[in-house]
Each structure stands twice: as structure tokens, then as C-alpha cells.
Amino acid sequence: MRTGPRTRARRPLTVLLLLAATACNTGPSLENQGEVTAPPGDSKHLTIGSAGFTESDLLAQMYALLLGRAGYSTKIISVTNREIYEPALENGQIDVVPEYAATFADWLNAKKNGADATPVGSPDLATTMKALRALAAPRGLTVLDPGKAVDQNAFAVTAAYARKHHLKTLSDLGRSGLPVRLAAGDECVQRPYCAPGLKKTYGIDITAVDPKGVGTTQAKQAVQSGRDQMVLTTTTDATLDDFGLVLLADDKHLQNADYLVPVVNRSRAGGEGVRKALGKLNTVLTTADLARLNEQVDSWRRLPEDVARAYLRSEHLIPGEKG
Numbered sequence: 001m002r003t004g005p006r007t008r009a010r011r012p013l014t015v016l017l018l019l020a021a022t023a024c025n026t027g028p029s030l031e032n033q034g035e036v037t038a039p040p041g042d043s044k045h046l047t048i049g050s051a052g053f054t055e056s057d058l059l060a061q062m063y064a065l066l067l068g069r070a071g072y073s074t075k076i077i078s079v080t081n082r083e084i085y086e087p088a089l090e091n092g093q094i095d096v097v098p099e100y101a102a103t104f105a106d107w108l109n110a111k112k113n114g115a116d117a118t119p120v121g122s123p124d125l126a127t128t129m130k131a132l133r134a135l136a137a138p139r140g141l142t143v144l145d146p147g148k149a150v151d152q153n154a155f156a157v158t159a160a161y162a163r164k165h166h167l168k169t170l171s172d173l174g175r176s177g178l179p180v181r182l183a184a185g186d187e188c189v190q191r192p193y194c195a196p197g198l199k200k201t202y203g204i205d206i207t208a209v210d211p212k213g214v215g216t217t218q219a220k221q222a223v224q225s226g227r228d229q230m231v232l233t234t235t236t237d238a239t240l241d242d243f244g245l246v247l248l249a250d251d252k253h254l255q256n257a258d259y260l261v262p263v264v265n266r267s268r269a270g271g272e273g274v275r276k277a278l279g280k281l282n283t284v285l286t287t288a289d290l291a292r293l294n295e296q297v298d299s300w301r302r303l304p305e306d307v308a309r310a311y312l313r314s315e316h317l318i319p320g321e322k323g
Helices: 013-026 054-069 082-090 101-113 125-139 159-165 170-176 195-202 217-224 272-282 287-298 304-314
Strands: 045-050 073-078 096-100 141-143 153-158 179-184 205-211 230-234 245-248 258-265
Touching (some): 045 082, 054 073, 054 096, 054 272, 054 304, 082 258, 096 101, 101 125, 125 258, 153 159, 153 217, 159 245, 170 195, 179 195, 217 245, 258 272
Parallel strands (some): 045 073
Antiparallel strands (some): 141 258
């Protein structure tokens, strides 16, 4: 494991367990956040959080490389549950995370107003960003500007299953009355865009959630083998063909367009230096780029750090190798 001012390393499991415990127990309450109105901080030693799936890993690596180029020392930790890493972001154990605008806005809204709160995420980016920033600011979080890249949750079945039951949309699946075991993250049981939304919006009979993660190889293999009938993945998943899977169209717009946004701890990473460094990614990264980068990791088995570095070099955002 390399360490140093511009190298990235993942913390060992013991540190992650400590993070989980302290994030759950010591995150500041809204009533006690004295730093919310303080000037933005500019710590030169930043911890970047990844949510543990390919795209989040890639973005975290790109953030680290761009911040390193700007003179920051960085390290990356992987915390796969938003219920853990968001409080850690509030209390400064994590300084920067890649997030998805509409999903994060709805998550913060539910955290503040309860699970039954009316969603604030919208297909309209401006509306979503206004709501997100209003919810994030009292928690000491700053939401940086979104870029061009957008990712949505999506649901896939095997091509054979779709042909057999004449399925092209999620509405088709709901009308079929077929029982569906869904491979997804464990939070899918409660998230409104996932099992509850599939039942309410489409009438899909979700019999169980198989907790194998969002778009993971294990989740897709479970559907490929017939253990599960559908998998929660994303619109930038470039490996569906490898597993014989096809997306079902979200024809009733259960999902909002989720633009990628960096979210930072204001007191440690809210300064102009971080904003400028990460803003460079907004000028180049597209949804199609993300799909290709995901494919290089998931199908070609390249390391996220190597893929991230090659992409940033190709876009002239970091220097290339010296000859």
C-alpha cells in the first residue's frame, strides 16, 4: 500500500468499522452545527469517500487525481452505505464524495422530514439542485456544480425472460403479474425509487430483495442464472450484454435524472481550490464517457485508478507520462 502526498490508498477494514461506528453515533445534530455559517475551509489533506461500486470508485479516483494535481494530499475510503457515509461527511471524517443530485436530495429530505416526505428530486436539474442545496447547507455540506454526466437507476431482466413474457417496459412487467425476486442493495427495501416504487408505480409483485448490491457482478449473475428475475443497475452499465440482460424502460418515470455532483464538507473542503479542481471534470465527462469507463473496469478488468488516470490524461486534465 503506497502512501504519500499524492498517492491514494484504501483504509483497512478496522478503520472502516471505526468510521461506521462513529458516523452513526457522533454525527453533529442540526441544532449543534456551529460551523455551518463559518467561512469555507481549505484543508490540504482530504479524505474522499467512494460508495463501493464501479462508477463511484472511478469518480473517487478522478477526484483524487484532480485534487492531487491541485496540490492536495488525498486518500480514498470505501463506505458502501449512504446511511453511514453521509453522517461521516457531515462530521468531517470524509471530506468529498461523488453523489447523484436527485437521489441525494430525496435522501436528505427523508432524513429531515421522514420517510413519507414528498420527494423533492425532479427531472428538472435546476429544481433539483435548488432543493438539494437547501437541504445540504444546514448540515455543513456544500454541493458543487453538476456536470454533463447523468446516471439513473435502471432495472434489467434477461433477454430470454423479456422475450418469453413480451416485456419491453416496467409497465409490461407490472401487467404480467409475474412474481419478481429483485437483486439490489439492501436499502432497496425502503428506498422509494426501488421496491416500494416498483410496487406503487408499476404494480410489480416484488416478492423479495436479494441483497447483492447495485449492478454488481454477483447481482447480474443471480438474474442470469434464474435465481432472481430482475436486477437494479444503472443506465451507464456497459456490461449488460455480457450477462444476456436488457433494460426495461422506465415508462412512467419513476427515476429522476441524476446528475453527478461532488458534495463536500464545507468546513474542510468548501474553498475555491477544491471547487476549481473538481470543476474541471464538468467540462469533459459525459454520460457516454461514464459508460465506457465503467466497461473498462467491469468487462476489461482494469483497475479504477488506471482507467481514471488514462481518461484524465486523454482529456489533458493531468499530465501524461514523461517520456
